Amino acid sequence: MGTPMIEKRLAPPRRPGAVEWLRKNLFNTWYNAILTVVTVVVLYFVGRAALEWVFVNADWRPIFRAPLLYLVGSYPRTEIWRVVVSLWLVSFLFGLSWGVWHGLFRSFALALAVVLSFGVFLPPPETSPELLFRLSWLVNPLLIFIGFFLADRLKLTGRTVLIGWLISFVLTPLLLRGFKGSSLLPSVETSLWGGLLVTLVLAVGGLLLAFPVGILLALGRRSSLSVVHYSSVIVIEAVRGVPLITILFMTSIIVALFLPPELRIDRLVRAMFGMMIFAAAYLAENVRGGLQAIPLGQVDAAHSIGLSGFQTTFLIELPQALRAVIPSMVGQFISLFKDTTLAVIVGITELLAIGRAVIQSDPEFIQLQAEVFVFIAAVFFVLSSVMSYSSRRLEDRLGVGER
């Protein structure tokens, strides 16, 4: 009776101090302590050497002399507004998609806004007014936010935005390519396109074209018609069994030998077809995995309510399979984006080819190959990191891969 009861309380939250954190994460055992010390020492020397190289020893003239070259190649500088407008279109669509699908596009739209804003630091071409060119990059984030609010305000549906995307996939190449004899949009041969523009055209175009082909191949592989089944299997396995460079080589050089001589296909389109075939074979296997994951009961249920085989496939199975496959498509896009560098071997002026051209353009630059290639590696690293970071955010939101 005599001892007073003390009120129940939660244990005070432990706030680990810096020292405790160090002890727990870096010095918990004797060998971890040694490892930590060795790593720190190595990091110090390597880091110092790297920083010294980047800021003191490296000569970045090959990059700074003509940054636009890396962006669009020899795309006529007077026509460069067409590239800018294409970017606006893409930004706006990303904004709309963010407004409609929210989480699915949020991280990508924001990443795009940030990345494109850095265009402000690019030196404008001589032919265009400086302020206008610089400000034109800031229009992109603006359009993304306008799109977001517009989609929200107008209550746009996914179908509308999807149609918008489809239209832009037709419109953008026409805008960039132009028309012969037109004064407003004079034709710009694809041989003049270059740099990151071509890299993106190859990757985006390749994956877009691969989408229907890959789905057809996946369905073909599951078909019970033996001709369709075996030809799909042969195509998929043959493409997956050879390196991408042989496929690019085939579509760029060999296929032309099998087509009538009147039929001349643009060099960039041929390379894009190579990327398409390659991506389609891998996509087909992804989609097939998605199709296999659908419970058999779904198909039985569809049949029992009287849907035909065709309807079952396209209304019941495919939508579910594709939903499961979308996150892995981002990963596939990233690897396709990296793989576009191989097009340099078949003579496409993508980013890496521009780098090589810059090195050869000036005898002084022969000694500066490291700078050029490190710069290109950094561009790819930053862009793919942004994409994979965004897709990880997306997966976190969708709860993919959680168990």
Added chain:
Amino acid sequence: MTLKKGSRRLFGFSGDVPLWRDERALRAVAQLISAVLLIGAVVWLVANFIQAAEQRGLPLSYDFLSQESGFPLGESVIEYNPSRPFLYAFLVGLLNTLKVSILGIIFATILGTLIGLARMSSNWLLSRLSLAYIEFFRNTPLLVLLFIWYFAVFNRFPRVRDSLALPGPIYLNLRGLFVPWPKYTTEGLLFLVAILLGIVTATAAWIWLRRVRERTGRQTFFWPVSIFLLLFFPALAWISQGGQTITWDIPILEGFNFQGGTTLTPEFTALLVGLVTYTAAFIAEVVRSGIQAVDRGQTEAARAIGLSSTQVLSLVVIPQAMRVMIPPMISQFLNLTKNSSLALAIGYPDVFAVGRVMINQAGRAVPVFSMVMLTYLAISLFVSFILNLYNKRIQYET
């Protein structure tokens, strides 16, 4: 259609179903149409090709393979000179591909496993560092990395006179990596045979004695016996030859170049280093996800029955992780082999690069190219066949 007719079809009576509603008839027609379309497309393509080939006077034949190739190759595993036939040059390319792929797979597996384990280390710094490594290589194109290795690293090494001397002695310069290499002597050969004999008998004794122990429960001393056997044969060879073992051929600077030892060309070394460092990042992820796929309860249960931490790893975790790891590992090995075709960009004569020279030299794009494609396909199929056999053996019996 009434319901009755539909239900009768279920039992196989299709006689009163019109032909255009009969599923079997429809399927046959669909088969026929797709076959005709497919054959038609192939015939059209081939007809185009034959017409164009005849105009150029280059019929589709493989006869030219026995003609003299007439081009030099940077390096070769077997003796090669331009008077050899095309087919032989192709073989050289194939062997070069296999050489860089096999070595690449071995080193990438070792490096990748180390990085994957470091990624799971409890040491924060080490784990972050390996994460940075993985992220860097996964987000950078291999071709750009190869260019950096070749043009910015290996082409920047000092000239022969100012070679970097590493312990070994290994010399590093613009012309490549000069490393000591065993001389071909009878003593050396015998010593090598003795080492192999030691390894074989030690492994055999280990497996047999362990089996005996598992069957009878007797202590069989498999550890000491195996180590003894491993050392016994080399020691025997060493003593019987009076201390003579392998003689190393040391590279020595003579005149303008190094003599002796063996040379790894900058092309080969850059390609190997590029492929290994790149693929290791992917293998590290495979290793990590494989080990993480093993349920934690397994480790805890193993500890609870008193296994030591090495036993937990080698008897419980790794065997189960292997089941998860093998299929993605196979695809990484195949990726490395296929990626070795980027050799062309830095001038290493692999099968694709040789194929391209052959196309330029003989003008026979289609025959040569079909050979290159079939070679890669054959390698892919062969590797996945062998590893699938192994995979089947270690998977759960179902």
